[in-house]
Amino acid sequence: MLAIVLGSRGLRDFDSALVPYAAATVLLAFGVTYRYTSWVSGPAARRLFVQGWRTALSRTNLRAAPTALPRLALTYLGFQKFLGARSHARWIAHQLVFWGCLLAVLITFPLTWGWFTFTAASPQGPGYQMRLWGYRLFSFRQDSLLGWSMFHGLDLAAVLVIGGVGYFLWLRTRDRRAVTGQRFGYDFVPLIALLTVSVTGLLLTFSELALHGGGYEFLAILHMVSVVLTLIYLPFGKFFHIVQRPAAVGMQLFKDTARRKGEALACRRCGEPVDTAPAVANLRETMRELELGWDHGAEYCPRCRRVLRGGAYLDQVKRGFR
Amino acid sequence: MLGRTLFIDPGRCIGCQACVSACRECDSHRGTSMIHVDYPDAGHSTAALPTVCMHCEDPVAPCAEVCPAEAILVTADGVVQTADPTRCIGCGNCVGACPFGVPQVDPAQKLQLKCNLCYDRTSAGLAPMCATVCPSGALFYGTLEQLTTERPGVSVVTEFAFGEVVVSTGVAMVAPASHRGPVPGGLPLVEVNGRPA
Numbered sequence: 032m033l034a035i036v037l038g039s040r041g042l043r044d045f046d047s048a049l050v051p052y053a054a055a056t057v058l059l060a061f062g063v064t065y066r067y068t069s070w071v072s073g074p075a076a077r078r079l080f081v082q083g084w085r086t087a088l089s090r091t092n093l094r095a096a097p098t099a100l101p102r103l104a105l106t107y108l109g110f111q112k113f114l115g116a117r118s119h120a121r122w123i124a125h126q127l128v129f130w131g132c133l134l135a136v137l138i139t140f141p142l143t144w145g146w147f148t149f150t151a152a153s154p155q156g157p158g159y160q161m162r163l164w165g166y167r168l169f170s171f172r173q174d175s176l177l178g179w180s181m182f183h184g185l186d187l188a189a190v191l192v193i194g195g196v197g198y199f200l201w202l203r204t205r206d207r208r209a210v211t212g213q214r215f216g217y218d219f220v221p222l223i224a225l226l227t228v229s230v231t232g233l234l235l236t237f238s239e240l241a242l243h244g245g246g247y248e249f250l251a252i253l254h255m256v257s258v259v260l261t262l263i264y265l266p267f268g269k270f271f272h273i274v275q276r277p278a279a280v281g282m283q284l285f286k287d288t289a290r291r292k293g294e295a296l297a298c299r300r301c302g303e304p305v306d307t308a309p310a311v312a313n314l315r316e317t318m319r320e321l322e323l324g325w326d327h328g329a330e331y332c333p334r335c336r337r338v339l340r341g342g343a344y345l346d347q348v349k350r351g352f353r
Numbered sequence: 354m355l356g357r358t359l360f361i362d363p364g365r366c367i368g369c370q371a372c373v374s375a376c377r378e379c380d381s382h383r384g385t386s387m388i389h390v391d392y393p394d395a396g397h398s399t400a401a402l403p404t405v406c407m408h409c410e411d412p413v414a415p416c417a418e419v420c421p422a423e424a425i426l427v428t429a430d431g432v433v434q435t436a437d438p439t440r441c442i443g444c445g446n447c448v449g450a451c452p453f454g455v456p457q458v459d460p461a462q463k464l465q466l467k468c469n470l471c472y473d474r475t476s477a478g479l480a481p482m483c484a485t486v487c488p489s490g491a492l493f494y495g496t497l498e499q500l501t502t503e504r505p506g507v508s509v510v511t512e513f514a515f516g517e518v519v520v521s522t523g524v525a526m527v528a529p530a531s532h533r534g535p536v537p538g539g540l541p542l543v544e545v546n547g548r549p550a
Contacts, residue, residue, distance in 0.1 A: 075419045212434050212476075305449070323415050329449040341539070
C-alpha cells in the first residue's frame with residue numbers, strides 16, 4: 032500500500048477506475064505472505080529455506096561461483112529447462128503461459144498502482160509521454176509500432192496465454208498421465224481462470240475495434256471480476272507453485288556447493304553415492320524433528336534398503352530358496 | 354481393515370521382471386518403471402523381492418512429510434500419489450526418507466517418480482499393471498477374503514519394524530501362517546540365510 036501511495040505520487044496519478052485491481056493486488060500480497068509463512072513453517076521447508084538462503088548469500092560461495100545464482104535463476108526460473116526434459120510440447124506451452132503472464136503483470140501491476148501514466152506530449156497531439164513515478168521515460172506516437180505495442184501489450188499477452196492454456200486443457204482431457212488423480216479445483220480452475228481473463232481481455236479490444244464499444248461496460252466488469260478472483264485465488268491453489276519454485280534454486284545451490292567441495296555421502300553398505308552429505312544431514316534433522324525414527328536409513332541407498340528388507344524377510348520370516 | 358489392495362508374496366516371486374515391463378508400459382508414466390525387483394541373495398539362491406510403494410498409513414506417508422514443496426498428496430482412499438509435477442523440485446528428500454526405497458528422482462526433469470498403485474486403473478476398479486501380469490501370484494490385487502480363499506493358511510502383515518519403529522502400510526506382505534508380529538524392515542543390517550547381508 033505504501034508502494035502504491037508513494038509510486039502514484041500521493042495518489043495524484045492513481046486511477047480510481049482501477050481501484051478493484053489495485054485492491055486485489057493488496058489482497059494478493061496478504062494472501063501470499065500468509066501462505067508463504069505457513070508453508071515455510073513446516074520442518075522440511077524451513078530447513079530448505081534456511082540452507083538455500085545461507086548458500087545463496089555466502090560470500091565464499093559467491094566468490095567461488097559468482098555466476099551460479101543468476102545462471103540458475105535464468106535457466107531454471109526463466110526458461111524452465113527442466114520442463115523441456117519432461118516434454119518439448121509442455122515446455123513450449125509453459126513458456127507461452129509464463130511469458131504471457133509476466134508481460135501482463137509487468138504492464139498491469141504498475142498501471143493499477145498509479146506508477147505508470149501516459150500523458151499527451153503537446154496539446155496539438157498526436158504524441159504520448161510515458162511516465163514512471165512522475166518521471167518522463169520516453170515519448171512515442173500512437174500510430175507508430177511502439178505505440179501500437181504499448182496499447183496492445185495486454186492483447187499480445189492474452190494470445191500467448193491462450194496458446195499455452197489451450198494446450199494444457201487439451202492435455203487434461205486426453206493424456207492419461209495428466210488425467211490420473213487430477214482435481215477440478217486444483218487442475219482445471221487455474222486454467223479456466225487464465226482463459227477467462229485472456230478471452231475477456233481480448234473481447235474488450237474486439238468491442239472497441241469492431242463493435243464501436245458495444246458491450247464494453249459489461250465486458251470490462253466481467254474482465255475485472257475474473258482478474259480479481261484469479262489474483263485472490265493465487266496463493267491457495269496450483270498458482271502457489273509460482274511462489275514455491277524459487278526454492279528449487281536454493282536447493283540446487285545447496286547441493287551444487289557441497290558437490291564442488293567433494294562432500295558426497297557414500298551408501299553405508301554398497302558405497303554408491305547417495306546424495307551430498309549436508310543434504311542427508313539436513314534430511315536426518317527433519318526426520319528427527321518429525322519423529323520418524325529411522326533417519327539412519329537415509330545413509331543407505333534405496334536399492335540397499337530394499338535388498339536388506341528382502342534379506343530380512345528371507346532370514347526371519349520365510350527361510351528358503353537356499 | 355484392508356480393502357482392495359496389493360498383497361506381496363516374496364516367496365512366490367521368480368524374479369522374471371514381468372511386473373517391471375508392465376509398469377513401464379503403463380499410460381500414466383510411459384517408459385519408466387515404478388516397481389523394483391531385487392535379488393537379496395544373489396549368487397546363492399533364486400530369491401527375489403518386488404517392491405512397490407507400500408502406501409504408509411502410520412506414520413502417514415513419510416515421503417510427503419519430508420517434502421519441502423508439499424508436492425505429495427495422500428488421497429482419501431489412502432493412496433500416496435506420485436509427486437505433483439507442478440510443485441516437485443526434485444530435491445530427493447522423499448528418496449532418502451522412504452524406509453522401503455521406493456521413490457526415484459530424475460535430475461534432468463527435477464521430478465520425483467513413484468508408484469501410485471496405478472491410480473488411473475485402481476480408481477476405475479482395475480488391478481494395477483504389475484498384479485495383472487505377475488505369472489506366479491507374487492503380486493495379488495484384491496481383498497483379504499479373495500486372497501485367503503485362493504491361499505488358505507497364509508497370514509498377512511501390514512506392519513514393518515525398522516529398529517524400534519513400526520510402520521503400518523496400506524499394501525500388505527504375505528507371510529507363513531506361523532509368523533507373528535511385524536515384518537522386519539531390514540535396518541539395521543541383518544544376515545541373509547546365515548551370511549552377512
